[in-house]
Amino acid sequence: MIEFDKVKKIYPDGTEAIREFSLKVQAGEIVTLIGPSGCGKTTAMKMVNRLIEPTAGDIYINEQKVNSYNIHELRWNIGYVLQEIALFPHMTIGENISVVPEMKKWKGKKVKKRIDELLEMVGLDPTTYQKRMPRELSGGQQQRIGVVRALAADPDIILMDEPFSALDPISREQLQTDIKTLQKEIKKTILFVTHDMDEAMALGDRVCLMKDGEIVQLDTPQQLILNPKTEFVRNFIGERKSPWQTAVDVICDPLSSHVLTKEAFEQGNFDQNVTYIVTDRNNMYEGVVSKGTIKPEFLTLENDLPLYKATALIQQQDTQHLFPVIKQGKLIGVLSNKKIVEYLRSKTTLENGVIQ
Ligand SMILES: Nc1ncnc2c1ncn2[C@@H]1O[C@H](COP(=O)(O)OP(=O)(O)O)[C@@H](O)[C@H]1O
Ligand SMILES: [Mg+2]
Numbered sequence: 013m014i015e016f017d018k019v020k021k022i023y024p025d026g027t028e029a030i031r032e033f034s035l036k037v038q039a040g041e042i043v044t045l046i047g048p049s050g051c052g053k054t055t056a057m058k059m060v061n062r063l064i065e066p067t068a069g070d071i072y073i074n075e076q077k078v079n080s081y082n083i084h085e086l087r088w089n090i091g092y093v094l095q096e097i098a099l100f101p102h103m104t105i106g107e108n109i110s111v112v113p114e115m116k117k118w119k120g121k122k123v124k125k126r127i128d129e130l131l132e133m134v135g136l137d138p139t140t141y142q143k144r145m146p147r148e149l150s151g152g153q154q155q156r157i158g159v160v161r162a163l164a165a166d167p168d169i170i171l172m173d174e175p176f177s178a179l180d181p182i183s184r185e186q187l188q189t190d191i192k193t194l195q196k197e198i199k200k201t202i203l204f205v206t207h208d209m210d211e212a213m214a215l216g217d218r219v220c221l222m223k224d225g226e227i228v229q230l231d232t233p234q235q236l237i238l239n240p241k242t243e244f245v246r247n248f249i250g251e252r253k254s255p256w257q258t259a260v261d262v263i264c265d266p267l268s269s270h271v272l273t274k275e276a277f278e279q280g281n282f283d284q285n286v287t288y289i290v291t292d293r294n295n296m297y298e299g300v301v302s303k304g305t306i307k308p309e310f311l312t313l314e315n316d317l318p319l320y321k322a323t324a325l326i327q328q329q330d331t332q333h334l335f336p337v338i339k340q341g342k343l344i345g346v347l348s349n350k351k352i353v354e355y356l357r358s359k360t361t362l363e364n365g366v367i368q
Contacts, residue, residue, distance in 0.1 A: 013039045014060060014169060014201060019069035021055050021225075029055040031225035033069070039168070040199040043230075044216030046206055047248075052225040053205045057171050060203065061090045073169060088112055091162030091170040091200075095177055098158065099146040105131075105157055106142035112165040130160040134190055152183025156190065163198065172204045176211070188214055209249060213237075221245055238318070255359035256320035260313045263355045264337040264345030271346065274298055277306065289336045289346055297336055297343040313347060315339040323352065 014037040021030040029052045037043045045053045058064040059071055062078055071078045078086060099108045109130055110123045118126070128138040134156045146154055155175060162170055176184040188211060195202070206212050212219045213233040220230045229241045237257055240246040272288035282288055288301040299308035313322050313335050326335065326349070335347040 013037065013072075013074055014203060015072040015075075016056070016059075017070045017072065019056070019059065019066045019071060021052070021059065021064065022067045029225055030059075030066070033225070033227060035220060035227065035230065037201055037203055039201050041217045042195060042202040042204055042215055043218050043220055044204045044206055044212040045220050045222060046209060046212040047222030047228075049207065051222045053222060054173055055225075056222075057173055057203060057205055060169070060171055061087050061092060084115075088116055088165060089167045089169065091164075091167040093158050093162045093170070093172040093175040095174040099154055099161070101146055103146075104142060105144050105146065105149070108146065108157060109142075109161050109164050111161070116165050118165075126164060130163060133163075133194060134160055150183070152179055152186060155179055155183070156187060159187065159190070163194075163200075168201055170200050170202045172202065174205050174207065177207065184211070191215060221248060254320075255356055256323075257318045258355070258359075259316045259318055260322050260335075260337050260347050261315040261339065261344055263319070263351055264313075264335075264347040265351060266345040268334075268346035270334055271343065272301065274306075277301065287334050289334065289343060291343045295342050297338050297341060300332075300334070300336070310336070312336045312338045315344055319352065319356075322347070326352075 014035075016033050016035045019030055019033040020028075022028050033052075033056060035043070045056060047053060055064055059066050060073070060078065062083060065079075073081070073086070073090075099105075100111070103111075106127045109127050110118075113123045113126060127142055131138040131141055136153065136156065141149070141153075146157070149157065155178075158175065159172075162172075176187050179187065192215065204212075204215055206215075213236075216233060218230060218232055219236055221228045221236070223244060229236060229245050231239075234257070236245065236249060237254075240249060268289075270287060270289055272282050272290050274290055274292050276282060277288070277290050282301075284304075290298040290301060290306050292298055297312065299306040300310040301307075302310075310332055311325055311329055313325070315337055322335075333349055336343055337345045337347055
């Protein structure tokens with residue numbers, strides 16, 4: 013666990029890089045730090061492994077202040093990946109990976125085993141790759157080594173400062189996938205700096221959006237998109253709302269012919285072959301007509317439920333095809349499977365079935 017408690021950093025020249033920063037990264041969590049250039053991301057990160065000392069406030073790792081640790085042990089126990097691929101050029105890949113384990117005086121056999129394990133983890137054949145020199149690898153492969161090198165001595169905590177920003181989009185995406193897959197197994201506590209919102213959203217369990225040395229919003233990617241706190245957040249996120257995040261009340265049909273008043277029902281004034289959703293005279297939802305009676309035990313959807321959640325409920329229904337959308341007990345529309353398909357298709361650019 014990493015905790016920043018009211019941390020400030022003023023550089024000697026008077027630059028207030030971090031004004032007020034409190035953040036807890038839970039064990040096993042990835043928090044992505046994002047914000048405009050110069051907002052203090054690198055400064056915040058470097059205070060964790062004490063490459064920079066805070067001016068005020070405290071930083072804790074596993075509830076112990078970072079400055080109470082032996083600085084070497086602190087750094088060996090924190091994996092650190094930088095933007096620039098910083099492999100030692102005159103060492104083989106195997107030697108690069110084993111730097112920290114060697115410092116920690118691991119036995120030769122254990123180190124060798126670890127090198128094989130790590131190379132396999134990122135899909136590089138150990139026999140082929142451990143003897144190679146960094147220059148004999150592509151940029152993406154080198155950065156992959158940068159990542160596993162940070163994992164080598166099995167640290168609890170990993171700091172990554174824009175680790176993929178120098179890479180081409182394909183390598184970047186591949187490495188993002190690597191990290192996500194790896195994280196499922198290794199469950200590290202990761203602070204990940206990026207300036208790419210897609211990357212921040214894809215990797216972060218939570219995203220910490222910063223501006224001028226302060227946190228503007230710290231939230232799950234979903235919440236950032238659905239409930240941006242300020243105009244700045246909204247602009248920073250941009251128009252990236254996925255159609256799956258649209259609330260059901262936006263797409264439901266408010267004038268559906270499948271709605272029946274209770275009075276009409278009681279008068280038998282309806283088509284026996286059609287499914288109806290029944291409301292009282294105040295438009296309060298009553299139930300669905302099934303086999304001649306009104307039954308309440310059907311799935312209803314709250315008006316602000318996003319589609320990705322609604323569809324998870326809908327797919328469990330075998331016989332129901334019309335879904336009442338309810339706001340505070342009132343029926344505000346009807347959602348059908350057809351409406352959902354139409355909406356998603358209209359919002360997705362489909363070219364030969366490939367999502368653009
Ligand atoms: N050693 C330093 N001395 C003075 N100012 C610095 C130093 N390092 C960074 N800064 C300033 O602190 C602010 C935050 O920088 P930084 O943490 O690198 O931001 P980011 O990583 O978000 O781009 C910037 O205004 C930067 O110019
Ligand atoms: Mg930076």
